[in-house]
Amino acid sequence: MKDRNSGKNSLLREEKEGEIRVDSERVLIDSKKALVDPYGRKVTGLRISITDRCNLSCMYCHNEGADCCACGPAGYEMSPELICSIIREAASFGVRKVKFSGGEPLFRKDFEDILACLPPLKEVSATTNGILLEKRAKALKAAGLDRVNVSLDSLDPEKYGRITGAPTGTLEKVIKGIDSAVEAGLTPVKLNMVLLRGINENEIDAMMDFIRPYKGKVILQLIELMNIDPELSKYTIDSKAVEKSLEERASEVRVRHLHHRKQYVINGVEVEFVRPMDNSEFCAHCSRLRVTADGKLKPCLLVHDNLVDIGEAKSPEEIEKLLRLAVSRRKPYYTPIIEVKRLEKMKEEKKMEE
Numbered sequence: 009m010k011d012r013n014s015g016k017n018s019l020l021r022e023e024k025e026g027e028i029r030v031d032s033e034r035v036l037i038d039s040k041k042a043l044v045d046p047y048g049r050k051v052t053g054l055r056i057s058i059t060d061r062c063n064l065s066c067m068y069c070h071n072e073g074a075d076c077c078a079c080g081p082a083g084y085e086m087s088p089e090l091i092c093s094i095i096r097e098a099a100s101f102g103v104r105k106v107k108f109s110g111g112e113p114l115f116r117k118d119f120e121d122i123l124a125c126l127p128p129l130k131e132v133s134a135t136t137n138g139i140l141l142e143k144r145a146k147a148l149k150a151a152g153l154d155r156v157n158v159s160l161d162s163l164d165p166e167k168y169g170r171i172t173g174a175p176t177g178t179l180e181k182v183i184k185g186i187d188s189a190v191e192a193g194l195t196p197v198k199l200n201m202v203l204l205r206g207i208n209e210n211e212i213d214a215m216m217d218f219i220r221p222y223k224g225k226v227i228l229q230l231i232e233l234m235n236i237d238p239e240l241s242k243y244t245i246d247s248k249a250v251e252k253s254l255e256e257r258a259s260e261v262r263v264r265h266l267h268h269r270k271q272y273v274i275n276g277v278e279v280e281f282v283r284p285m286d287n288s289e290f291c292a293h294c295s296r297l298r299v300t301a302d303g304k305l306k307p308c309l310l311v312h313d314n315l316v317d318i319g320e321a322k323s324p325e326e327i328e329k330l331l332r333l334a335v336s337r338r339k340p341y342y343t344p345i346i347e348v349k350r351l352e353k354m355k356e357e358k359k360m361e362e
Contacts, residue, residue, distance in 0.1 A: 042102035045338035065173035123151035141185030145192035291340035305334035
């Protein structure tokens with residue numbers, strides 16, 4: 009296996025002080041500034057895929073925006089040293105939250121080592137399918153993991169198997185993993201339930217009943233299907249109808265500032281509805297930069313042709329420059345609405361200056 013952490017990054021060369029040129033792009037560097045993209049969105053979070061390996065083959069999996077399925081054999085994976093170096097450098101410029109994903113991040117036997125070398129952060133979390141969580145929850149907590157998201161799309165073994173491709177008995181392992189996560193203090197545990205029309209959209213109440221005994225230590229996240237694959241369009245639910253139903257039943261409705269996302273409290277259970285598709289607010293308030301398992305910085309989940317290779321970076325200076333290049337390529341996927349808002353803001357600022 010080739011070690012991509014050695015050797016000089018051939019794409020990067022110094023131009024003059026305060027500037028670099030990568031892939032023929034000129035990027036201004038100011039080490040005193042935060043990571044801010046051309047649309048004024050400050051990057052405060054990293055989502056890092058630490059492996060492409062997975063023990064499930066979920067029907068809706070987008071593999072963190074990669075072009076391949078995440079159930080194949082392992083290829084190149086970033087070393088713990090490189091992962092920690094990227095996070096340390098990003099943290100020095102204002103990144104405060106890190107989420108680890110995959111594939112299945114618990115496939116990395118050195119995950120605890122990665123966690124142990126991180127700088128102080130506001131939150132360190134991971135998204136897992138929960139299958140391997142039972143035996144590692146305490147060790148992950150001790151190493152520095154704050155909380156987990158667990159993917160759980162159905163409490164019906166047959167439906168769960170259909171959605172995930174998992175063998176009989178897997179659902180029980182996931183539930184034990186959730187119990188272990190709560191006991192270890194990896195809370196609040198957020199259950200990610202992707203809603204699929206004709207399969208599990210009638211299980212929302214059952215999932216809330218399942219969560220209620222955890223008394224606030226488990227939160228339900230209902231997730232709109234990311235309709236990237238046309239073949240999956242038949243499973244798309246009516247998101248507005250779901251939100252209306254939740255609001256009518258809620259005793260309290262809160263709004264998360266970042267994405268203007270609503271949180272509903274229904275009979276003691278907190279439910280959040282995540283709508284990433286065709287959602288201008290989701291783009292407008294995006295504060296996250298992604299890192300793929302093979303060492304690419306990914307400015308946008310839905311765009312595949314603007315990646316920045318950071319896998320060969322050796323020094324903090326190289327990492328910083330590549331981070332800033334990736335941030336300079338961040339462009340809201342639903343650009344027209346965002347562009348209008350940005351131009352309106354610039355117009356207002358100009359009036360104030362006059």
